[in-house]
Amino acid sequence: MLGKYFDYNATTPLREEVASILIDNLLLFGNPSSSHSFGQFAKEKIEEGRSQVAALINADSSEILFTSGGTESINTALKGFFFACDKRPFHIITSKIEHSATLELCHYLASLGAEITYLPVDANGFIAIEDLVNAIHEHTALISIMYANNEIGTIQPIKEMAKAIKQINRDIFFHVDAVQALGKIPINVHDLEVDALSLAAHKIYGPKGTGALYLKKGNQQLVQLLHGGGQENGLRGGTENLLGIIGFGQACALATEELLQHKHNTVALRNYFLEKIKHAIEQIEMNSPEIEGDVLQNTFNISFTNIRAEALSVLLSQVYGIAVSIGSACSAEKAELSHVLLALGLSEERIKSSIRISFGLYTDYKDIDYLVDSLKEAVTRLRSILPVG
CATH class of the missing domain: 3.40.640.10 (Type I PLP-dependent aspartate aminotransferase-like (Major domain))
Structure with a gap:
């Protein structure tokens, strides 16, 4: 799991x-x-x-x-x-x-x-x-x-x-x-x-x-x-x-013993994920900075055009068994737009189509493959049955 x-x-x-x-x-x-x-x-x-x-x-x-x-x-x-x-x-x-x-x-x-x-x-x-x-x-x-x-x-x-x-x-x-x-x-x-x-x-x-x-x-x-x-x-x-x-x-x-190795592994996974998802799914926008030295390498905030993040999160969970977030875990139950994404100057529509993906110690390349394939299927399905004007 x-x-x-x-x-x-x-x-x-x-x-x-x-x-x-x-x-x-x-x-x-x-x-x-x-x-x-x-x-x-x-x-x-x-x-x-x-x-x-x-x-x-x-x-x-x-x-x-x-x-x-x-x-x-x-x-x-x-x-x-x-x-x-x-x-x-x-x-x-x-x-x-x-x-x-x-x-x-x-x-x-x-x-x-x-x-x-x-x-x-x-x-x-x-x-x-x-x-x-x-x-x-x-x-x-x-x-x-x-x-x-x-x-x-x-x-x-x-x-x-x-x-x-x-x-x-x-x-x-x-x-x-x-x-x-x-x-x-x-x-x-x-x-x-x-x-x-x-x-x-x-x-x-x-x-x-x-x-x-x-x-x-x-x-x-x-x-x-x-x-x-x-x-x-x-x-x-x-x-x-x-x-x-x-x-x-x-x-x-x-963490003290493994910090440098963990960072090296995470950077490699990050690059692999970014390359795969950009080729697999059209009309996505990265909300996280794509700067290797100035961002947590395990963290991705992504907007999917014409998608509602709540629907995507539920579909990923119920059909594919994948856990992602639609914001901070501490405020996920509140029906509010992300204050972080608002501070970036993003539009309401873009914020509502955003999910956060974060991986860690137990994530490998096969997991990334499964995530991207599942995202592609889920996004395609939602765009076809629930188009957002």
């Missing part, structure tokens, strides 16, 4: 190696906060996982705070800094193509008096550094930008952004949503010079319900969201998700 799964950006399958580690530790029950041997053994496992997560992004293990996922990591950084900062007025800069976790949180902070600037993007989804710099003013305290977009795959120039921000004001807190980038592109937090970075396990073949927030040393003065027993250096109360952390750590360890 994995050969028919093309929605890796929504979530990834649990790796067998990770599942094996989880099974081996399934009966581990000690509370990591307890001083006896059962608790201390559990604590050792958590610290091992923390070190493995840190190694993937070249951080120190003390800079990793475990959370329940990417959404909590984003909330911890942005909301935590907003309430900890005594600077008022409080200005936040983000972009129009951020994940809903960031956008909804910014709407909430605006209701509390924050000024929000939403940066535009160009036709390929890139934020102009000039626009970012021009948006900064004396009350700017927080900037949050997505590293790689989940719908179109655009990779932002985070290092250059950080440099520009710090040259203007080193006190501005720069947070990066790296949930979709983790495990797909090299991330070196010291090279990037960001203040905070959000991560999630289920995007890199780890278990759901576990995430992490990188907090640069010296920038850990946040108001905690969850008050309790003082876990995670006093920043997140509550007994840690032991199994989730063990699984996340193992997934990161595997």
Whole structure:
């Protein structure tokens, strides 16, 4: 069945190696906060996982705070800094193509008096550094930008952004949503010079319900969201998700070892897919940038002229057993046009005919062949029986 799964950006399958580690530790029950041997053994496992997560992004293990996922990591950084900062007025800069976790949180902070600037993007989804710099003013305290977009795959120039921000004001807190980038592109937090970075396990073949927030040393003065027993250096109360952390750590360890090879394989599959689909199906438009170095190589957002994406997605699922997406998994149930594609300036008709295809570790060339053949049949069928005027 994995050969028919093309929605890796929504979530990834649990790796067998990770599942094996989880099974081996399934009966581990000690509370990591307890001083006896059962608790201390559990604590050792958590610290091992923390070190493995840190190694993937070249951080120190003390800079990793475990959370329940990417959404909590984003909330911890942005909301935590907003309430900890005594600077008022409080200005936040983000972009129009951020994940809903960031956008909804910014709407909430605006209701509390924050000024929000939403940066535009160009036709390929890139934020102009000039626009970012021009948006900064004396009350700017927080900037949050997505590293790689989940719908179109655009990779932002985070290092250059950080440099520009710090040259203007080193006190501005720069947070990066790296949930979709983790495990797909090299991330070196010291090279990037960001203040905070959000991560999630289920995007890199780890278990759901576990995430992490990188907090640069010296920038850990946040108001905690969850008050309790003082876990995670006093920043997140509550007994840690032991199994989730063990699984996340193992997934990161595997990603560290395989990152370059995985990227090489993904580029080859990308090129193969693009060549095949462009020859197989007429009247398609690529919404993802076709730039090898500046886009996630596993991500394709494609419009099929005279097709409704919902109908195509259902047909692919029910007849061919293929899973694709018609937008972000977090907003798929809402009857709204993709805010990301709207920000690119695409027409309503083009957006309504767009699907996202994303593949990963378990995708091979035979899977690509099956996908393209199925797409060709499905598109031909829909265009013949459900013509759109």
